[in-house]
Amino acid sequence: MTVERDDVQPEETYDFRRLEAKWRPVWDELDPFDTSKFEDDRPRKYVLDMFPYPSGDLHMGHAEQYALGDAVARYWRHRGFQVLHPIGWDSFGLPAENAAIKRGGEPREWTYENIAQQRDSMRRYAASFDWNRVLHTSDPEYYKWNQWLFLKMYEKGLAYRKESSVNWDPVDQTVLANEQVLADGTSERSGAVVVKKKLTQWFLRITDYADRLLEDLDQLEGKWPHKVLTMQRNWIGRSYGADVEFAIEGRDEPVSVFTTRPDTLYGATFMVVAPDSDLAEELAAGASEETQQRFREYLTHTQQMGAIDRQNADRPKTGVFLERYGINPLDGSRLPIWTSDYVLADYGHGAIMAVPAHDQRDLDFARTFDLPIKIVVEPTEVEEGVEYDPAVTGVALAGDGQLINSEELNGLTKDDAIAKAIEILAERGTGRAAKNYRLRDWLISRQRYWGTPIPIVYDEADNEIPVPEEQLPVRLPDGEGLDLKPKGSSPLGAATEWKTVTLPDGSPATRDTDTMDTFVDSSWYFLRFLSPNNDAEPFDQEELKKWAPVDQYIGGVEHAILHLLYARFITKVLYDLGYVSFTEPFSALLNQGMVVLNGAKMSKSKGNFVKLGDELNEHGVDAVRTTMLFASPPEEDVDWADVSVSGSGKFLARAWRLAHDVTSEPGVDFTTGALELRRVTARILDEVPKLGETFKYNVIIARLMELTNATRKAIDGGVGAADPAVREAAETVAIMLDMFAPYVAEDMWQQLGHEPSVALVEWPTADPALLVEDSVTAIVQINGKVRDSFDVAPDIDEEEFKKLALETAGAQRNIEGKQVVKIIAKAPKFVNVVVKG
């Protein structure tokens, strides 16, 4: 194959290697996507691809994402928009640190080498980025503004430090984010079972924004994938109910519990507190020595249990009676207080009222420890003779019904009783309506080196002192000489010189040695792209007005919750601080599917893997990009075993040859061209913009294949290569193909006698006259079944149309001997004859 290539004239045949080598330097020189060049009145679009983490070179997943994002950006350019399409790197993070530990050297070197490699690959991939706006989150010029953001939030009380229970990896000796804990409770990297550990850490008060984060999702309906909206709603997890105060015997202060079912208050027969809560410890302290001992053992057992073990609802219920009692605020009954690990310390108040008849978990617990079960809601639909008593069936009655054994609530339905119970509690001052969230505050401290230093110092009394804004950035010290190995505290603790500072009054202080979660970096980077080199402010207000918010965001569904939730949160914070005028960062979101192989996620270790480099070398950039988008609609997964990259290559070669064969001159009058081919071109010019709006690139490519085939037929058939319609069609193919195969498109454009770049050429609009056909094919149905068809003029009159339909052989055959009941006709499309007999 390679041998033969030398034998043929290179210009006569499609050769992706030649095209790639030819056009890359031209584009580098032209820099066609430099947004600053366009100071005109065209409408603007901000098209953003989620920026990559620089772990090695680009892989198939990147190829899919950037093929898609680039098609979107190129689409809008061809539609006459100024398009901002920037790229940068999410370049802080643990993999760089691990690579440095493993192979020596510095996280910095590893990171920037990978960035250089990925940047080269992206340029080869012909992604239409504005290369003048590149940012790296690990640059001090960037993370300075993370620190600025942190200080602004600290001023507003939105950043705070507290002791809490966090995910701890005992092998790597570091905290882990929730997303780094696998479903089986092990660390995704070390494989160790993750445990909970109490540490003092920095948090961002995202729970203050829970309602807005939830309610503003409604604005995004139809613009974001429904799936993502649902996932965010689940994650925030708002539930309505009541806070109820229970007096505690031998304690001055009452204990609050949250319940979604205040209607079942009369059915409460005991209380449960989380073993790892402060309350449990305090209550246990008032119990007998033996019980205190049992409590301590139980607490230890709970703390040692993995996070996932604890969440396993199938586990038998365990617990310890604390020998203390609470008082039901409605009926004054005495409720024994237990502790059990099915109650979580950090949800609600870490304590519950247990209603075993109407809550499955409470019922399981009551049956295990032989506690009373009192029915207070009679189920609505009770079948005669069917046992429904939870004490017997073991199934709690969670549904609707009529209240019984509940004094003033008796006879009410569930919903009415909830309202009434809240009213009574409020009157007596022992409770109130309340809501609770699954969402927790965002823990941003990390015991890692390769991240943004937290701009706080501590005086000798451990008071927090924010670093003054003018002293930012707090630069990360050189990693050289620092021990990055996991040891349970941040590597920055060993940077003595860096860590030690002197306060204005001369007293000594130390820096916070943790770094920020890298999700902080990515929560606002889309704003930094507007003015990445501005060192006076995080983002330029004028650029902000021009471009923000992001019109179209494109990325994988794996970020459906964390990144997108954090970015939405920070945007709302910036809105409240007066820095931006919008409350949602991404007006529209598109999730691309994954590239899989034989139905399974690609995995190097399992040998189930396709190397992007191999595909590019064998088939070329254009064929790979086209294959990615032709395989299916963008949100679906692409199974590389089901696609044909060489098939895409064949199509591109056919398209390229069209331009090569055209013999008419540029600027020739298309209106004198062959009508039939012109109609095909017009139809596609008319259809493709609509398809582009809904990202149906697979269909657009199919249309371009049709147009290519039709043009080929015209050239080889009677029309001939010199016909203006052939040039019109070939130019249309070239312009549209630019969305998927920029090298082929650019070369075709040149072959057709035009200057680069085709990427900046606006699509012609279809001549409406060409969209009207001379004749259309009408179908004839008898009782809804297609029996014949006939050609008619599109403006045929209804009566004439019906008459012609009834005259067709198919109609005659099927009507014969039957009675015509009704004729439904829509000229010139179809006729349906309803017959009987």
Next chain:
RNA sequence: GCCGGCUUGGCGGAAUGGUAGACGCGACGCACUCAAAAUGCGUUGUCCGUGAGGGCGUGUGGGUUCGAGUCCCACAGCCGGCACCA
């Protein structure tokens, strides 16, 4: 358990309530070739029929409609999210 989504040929997929299967892959046949590759042309939902033509067909069952892949109801299967969250 709760919530969301999906289900169309051998495969990926297409189809404003109006000819289901566009376009492509694969397969088969033909041309070119000593042969193969490449390229081109043709066939390709399924069953009956030599043919003309006809029956069946978009997970299953029902409904609305002159007409349903498309709208409504129920069910099944698959995928995803959340889950001892009170």
